[in-house]
Amino acid sequence: MTTAYNDWEAPVVAEGVYAPQEDSQLLIDMMDKTGLARRRRVADLCTGSGVVAIAAANQGATAVDAFDISPRAVHFARQQVSAACVDVSAHLGSWARAAEFGPYDLVVCNPPYIPHDPGIEELDLPSHVGPPRAWDAGCDGRLVLDPLCASVRDLLADGGTMLLVHSEFSNPRKTLAALAGSGLDAEILASQWIPFGPVLSARAQWLEDTGRLDSGRREEELVVIRADKAGGDHER
Numbered sequence: 001m002t003t004a005y006n007d008w009e010a011p012v013v014a015e016g017v018y019a020p021q022e023d024s025q026l027l028i029d030m031m032d033k034t035g036l037a038r039r040r041r042v043a044d045l046c047t048g049s050g051v052v053a054i055a056a057a058n059q060g061a062t063a064v065d066a067f068d069i070s071p072r073a074v075h076f077a078r079q080q081v082s083a084a085c086v087d088v089s090a091h092l093g094s095w096a097r098a099a100e101f102g103p104y105d106l107v108v109c110n111p112p113y114i115p116h117d118p119g120i121e122e123l124d125l126p127s128h129v130g131p132p133r134a135w136d137a138g139c140d141g142r143l144v145l146d147p148l149c150a151s152v153r154d155l156l157a158d159g160g161t162m163l164l165v166h167s168e169f170s171n172p173r174k175t176l177a178a179l180a181g182s183g184l185d186a187e188i189l190a191s192q193w194i195p196f197g198p199v200l201s202a203r204a205q206w207l208e209d210t211g212r213l214d215s216g217r218r219e220e221e222l223v224v225i226r227a228d229k230a231g232g233d234h235e236r
């Protein structure tokens with residue numbers, strides 16, 4: 001399935017908090033289309049502004065736990081939850097804290113996934129793009145993805161599902177293989193081409209130099225990956 005968005009405008013958030021973007025919206029849309037949040041316990045693992053967690057509550061989740069390592073993000077998410085009058089608990093800490101509160105019927109995650117060369121200092125990024133911790137994910141973009149794929153099965157109830165969004169540049173095939181290796185049934189559920197934002201634009205030359213980007217291309221493919229744990233009575 002391929003989805004296209006036009007004229008996307010990032011909503012305004014507090015300084016230092018990731019403003020919801022096309023990846024956030026694609027994840028929310030897939031959660032809505034699959035109906036997976038309805039009457040289910042949901043965990044949003046890298047919640048940022050809380051936009052995906054709040055969407056899960058609005059789509060009928062019975063309860064939602066949200067996690068983020070950024071105190072600013074959690075503070076902002078709690079304000080948004082309060083304003084939206086929804087049942088979402090925002091917890092400060094790593095996504096791995098979800099093990100304390102799970103298991104969940106649905107885990108959603110828009111993690112940091114952009115490859116980053118720590119040797120290159122980027123001085124040109126506009127301030128509105130948010131904190132690097134929200135997107136930088138090591139040389140291969142898999143700093144969060146690898147441990148998440150290795151342990152998400154334990155966060156899921158029998159019959160539970162994860163919906164995970166990331167970019168072609170952080171190797172979706174590796175995600176699919178890692179999830180399958182953990183005993184989950186994984187597939188690409190949706191994809192969307194979007195133009196490079198300021199961060200990828202700043203890294204385009206490095207991606208070209210390291211053979212990950214064709215010369216001159218300035219758009220990336222986002223994917224939403226669905227991973228199902230056997231058991232339970234959920235419909236696919």
Ligand SMILES: C[S@@+](CC[C@H](N)C(=O)[O-])C[C@H]1O[C@@H](n2cnc3c(N)ncnc32)[C@H](O)[C@@H]1O
Pocket residue numbers: 018019020021023024025045046047048049050051052067068069070073093094095096110111112133134135144
């Ligand atoms: C790409 S943003 C996504 C925010 C939001 N879910 C959305 O879709 O708009 C990633 C978020 O993950 C958080 N984060 C980074 N590493 C984390 C970790 N190890 N555990 C939990 N949150 C983390 C960042 O602070 C940031 O808010």
